Amino acid sequence: MWHSIPLTLFWFVYFGSLGIFYPYFALYLRENAGLTGTQVGLILAISPFIGMLTQPFWGHLADRTGARSRMLAFLTLGTALGYWGLGIVEGFWPIVLATAALAVVGTAIFPIMTSVSLAILRDEGRHAFGRVRVWGTIGYFILILAFPWMLAAVQPPIGSASAVNSAQPGLGLMFPITASLVFGAALIAFLLPKPGAVALRAARGDWRELAHNRAFLRFLLFALIAHFLMHGPMWLFPLFVRSRGGDIGTIRNMWILMLLFEIPLVLSTGSGLKRLGARGLLGVGVLIGGLRWFLCAMITDATFLFAVQALHGVTVVGLNLGSPLYLDVVAPEKLRSTAQGILSMVSAGIAGIASNVSAGWLIDRTGIDLLYLICGVGALTLGAFAWWILPGVQRSTDEIRAIALPGDTIA
Numbered sequence: 549m550w551h552s553i554p555l556t557l558f559w560f561v562y563f564g565s566l567g568i569f570y571p572y573f574a575l576y577l578r579e580n581a582g583l584t585g586t587q588v589g590l591i592l593a594i595s596p597f598i599g600m601l602t603q604p605f606w607g608h609l610a611d612r613t614g615a616r617s618r619m620l621a622f623l624t625l626g627t628a629l630g631y632w633g634l635g636i637v638e639g640f641w642p643i644v645l646a647t648a649a650l651a652v653v654g655t656a657i658f659p660i661m662t663s664v665s666l667a668i669l670r671d672e673g674r675h676a677f678g679r680v681r682v683w684g685t686i687g688y689f690i691l692i693l694a695f696p697w698m699l700a701a702v703q704p705p706i707g708s709a710s711a712v713n714s715a716q717p718g719l720g721l722m723f724p725i726t727a728s729l730v731f732g733a734a735l736i737a738f739l740l741p742k743p744g745a746v747a748l749r750a751a752r753g754d755w756r757e758l759a760h761n762r763a764f765l766r767f768l769l770f771a772l773i774a775h776f777l778m779h780g781p782m783w784l785f786p787l788f789v790r791s792r793g794g795d796i797g798t799i800r801n802m803w804i805l806m807l808l809f810e811i812p813l814v815l816s817t818g819s820g821l822k823r824l825g826a827r828g829l830l831g832v833g834v835l836i837g838g839l840r841w842f843l844c845a846m847i848t849d850a851t852f853l854f855a856v857q858a859l860h861g862v863t864v865v866g867l868n869l870g871s872p873l874y875l876d877v878v879a880p881e882k883l884r885s886t887a888q889g890i891l892s893m894v895s896a897g898i899a900g901i902a903s904n905v906s907a908g909w910l911i912d913r914t915g916i917d918l919l920y921l922i923c924g925v926g927a928l929t930l931g932a933f934a935w936w937i938l939p940g941v942q943r944s945t946d947e948i949r950a951i952a953l954p955g956d957t958i959a
Contacts, residue, residue, distance in 0.1 A: 552676065554739040555668055556683050558661065561736060562624065564687030565729035568695045568722050569631070571803075576719045577643070587640050589908075593901060594647045599655030600897025606656035607663070607889025614749035616667065616885055620660045621737035626653035628731035635723025655896070659888035662872045667746035667884060675818030681869065682814040689807045691729075698725065750882040758887060763878045763939045768894050770930070770937050774834050774867060775899035777927045780907025781841050781920055788844065791916050792853060802857045810861035817869050826874035831934030833866015838927025845920035871895070874938070 577588045606623065610616045630650030637646045669676040702718045740746075758764050781788070786799050794802075820829055840859040847853045872888060879887035910919050930937075 552669065552672065552680055554736050555665060556680050558733050558736045558740070559665075559680055559684035560687040561729055562657070562661070562687075562733040563684035564691040565631075565726045565733070567688035567691030568729070569726045571692055572695070572719060572722055576722065580719050581638070581643060583640060583643075591643060591647055593904070594644065595651040595655055596897045596900045598648055598651035600893045600901075602652055603656050603659055603889040603893045603897070604886065605889075607659060607885040607887070608755060610660055610663070610885035611750040611754075611883055612752070615742075616660060616664050616746050617737065617740040617742045620657065620664050620740070621734055623653045623656050623660060624730060624734035624737050627657060628727045628734055630654055631723055631727035631730060635720060635727070655892070656889070659892040660885055663885040663888045664740065664746055666872065666876045667744070667748070667881070668741055670881075673818065677873065678814055678817030678821075678869070681817070682811055685807060685811050685814055689804075689811070692803065692807075695722070695725070748882045748884075750880075750886070754880075754883060755886055757880060758883060758890070761878065764875075764887065766937055766939065767874060767878055768891070770830070770934065771871060771891060771895050772899050773930055774830075774837075774927070775895040776903045777834075777841075777923045777930065778837055778863070778867065779896075779900045779903035781844075781923050783904055784907055784911065784916065784919070787911070788916050788920065792848070792850065794850070798854075802854060805854065806857050806860040809858045810864050813861040813865045814869065817865055817873075820865060821873065825940070826870050826877060827935065827938045827940055829866045829870030830874060830938060831866070831931050833863050833868075833870055833931075834927050834934060835931030837863035837867065838924050838929075838931055840924070841920045841927060842924030845917050845924055 574588055574592060577583045577591060583591070606619070610619045613619070627650065630646070630653060634643070634646040634650055637643055665677060665680060669680065698721065699718050702721060789799050789802065817829075820832075824832060836859050840856055840863065843856045843859075844853065847856065871891060875887050875891055876884065907919050910922075
């Protein structure tokens with residue numbers, strides 16, 4: 549079980565870096581870099597677009613070489629350099645180029661780290677993945693609370709030129725701190741196990757098995773629709789809170805509530821997997837996500853609206869953790885990274901871009917409440933049909949036996 553220690557540390561440190569970067573990057577672009585709203589939107593669309601193009605390539609390369617752990621380490625190292633570079637450029641086009649360069653390697657980390665984790669933990673029981681993954685949420689939670697204190701320590705005196713010219717002085721500090729954390733995660737990744745199931749190789753042309761795998765294709769369709777109904781409302785959630793009279797403090801407090809409920813739910817993923825199976829986790833996650841959006845559209849009381857956000861954790865466990873767990877059974881283990889990369893391309897890339905664009909178009913014309921109502925009803929309907937859309941499957945005994953052969957597992 550010692551091999552899960554560097555894996556746990558990797559999740560903790562890498563997700564901690566995300567707790568600094570993602571909540572504040574858009575604010576940095578708008579307030580500190582002085583970009584227009586359109587320019588901010590274009591830059592935020594770069595990562596899912598680049599990831600949509602590159603993630604299947606990295607996944608396929610990891611499966612063909614069997615060097616998944618080493619590839620994760622080098623991708624993470626490149627991502628640290630990308631964050632450092634993004635922090636030193638100025639102006640719209642340099643930021644565009646730096647963001648694109650970061651996305652080439654950075655968007656591949658999550659699907660690769662998921663495939664590596666599932667391979668390393670494959671014999672540790674149904675609770676193992678949740679117990680490791682929860683440390684990612686804890687790291688994210690700690691850094692999202694700690695970074696404002698770091699900013700307060702470096703802010704210039706009130707009335708100084710930098711304080712007057714910038715809405716949030718010192719926000720550029722996020723880049724060197726994020727780069728340092730990701731660099732630390734890269735060093736940890738070099739300690740991850742390299743032999744065994746994590747080193748299983750796919751032969752040339754094996755990827756075609758996925759194109760003929762009906763369960764895999766039906767799951768991709770389900771994931772496409774589910775993430776289309778989730779991404780837009782989630783990214784525009786701060787605008788929704790403002791429409792209900794909330795402020796930045798309200799948004800922060802809602803995130804704290806969401807993460808506090810998410811941590812024990814992620815930790816209990818194994819229990820949910822035992823009772824419901826991965827397919828059941830997906831169905832419940834989408835159903836509860838739909839219920840959350842629907843209630844957001846209908847509730848105006850601030851206290852009730854705040855309490856509803858606790859449902860976020862169920863969606864994270866059901867959809868975000870249920871997806872890789874279900875996919876890990878549907879797809880052959882030798883194509884684990886390719887399948888996870890394709891899933892990320894569909895969910896974060898295609899569905900994410902389409903959802904954000906259509907959500908923005910809708911709120912400009914009808915208001916934000918209708919967005920949450922439509923997505924809520926849509927997700928409730930999709931979740932209700934999850935057990936019909938997604939077939940119940942198990943990994944074949946023959947494949948499990950084949951994985952144990954040394955010639956197939958050692959790269």
